[in-house]
């Protein structure tokens with residue numbers, strides 16, 4: 001397969017022209033140049049993924065083996081849809097037998113086999129709608145949700161951590177026994193209470209930083225493996241600690 005020239009897609013070309021004409025602020029220019037030269041962006045284009053985020057999930061899976069055998073997957077904060085693309089493939093989901101339910105408050109182009117809800121996950125009706133859409137206990141709950149940035153770093157962290165926490169409680173409510181929960185978090189951002197709750201409910205809890213997650217970003221992923229089930233006694237031995245793996 002021949003490699004398309006960098007920035008060969010329409011938006012890439014437009015952005016490239018703006019950069020050349022010096023029409024952008026230095027910070028925006030740096031962001032665009034980094035994006036255009038990013039090998040994961042180019043790989044995503046070549047391999048047909050909608051976002052470079054695909055490689056974060058694939059790398060985490062390569063090391064931690066969470067996707068194989070999953071029959072149903074819920075994807076929180078799904079747009080533009082690269083994790084849903086992977087989830088649909090893993091579950092052999094089709095439009096007649098959908099096995100992936102995804103949610104985002106942004107629009108998302110349809111993906112065969114993915115039941116998509118365009119709504120806020122924090123809407124009190126969202127959990128029920130997702131349960132209806134998936135039609136059975138999921139084996140994996142994924143959350144790549146990040147709160148829209150306000151420009152105030154601490155506020156952004158708090159809001160994204162809140163999303164992670166709500167997603168974790170949802171996962172414990174819906175997962176099939178033995179299932180896994182993977183969510184975006186921040187370095188040093190995971191609250192002790194949340195970690196304790198996950199350790200009570202899962203056999204292993206770790207923080208992961210895939211190579212495709214930019215080194216300068218404080219983004220991390222929290223992976224809780226092996227859901228003990230809703231009958232799990234609160235007095236169960238907590239799982240191993242959440243060291244970086």
Ligand SMILES: C[S@@+](CC[C@H](N)C(=O)[O-])C[C@H]1O[C@@H](n2cnc3c(N)ncnc32)[C@H](O)[C@@H]1O
Pocket residue numbers: 050051053054076077078079080081082083084103104105106119120121122144145146147148163
């Ligand atoms: C990093 S992107 C997800 C990329 C996605 N995993 C992929 O592979 O294409 C984060 C997404 O979370 C969504 N999001 C943030 N807060 C949300 C909320 N409260 N409800 C639903 N979606 C949310 C954003 O709209 C954004 O599309």
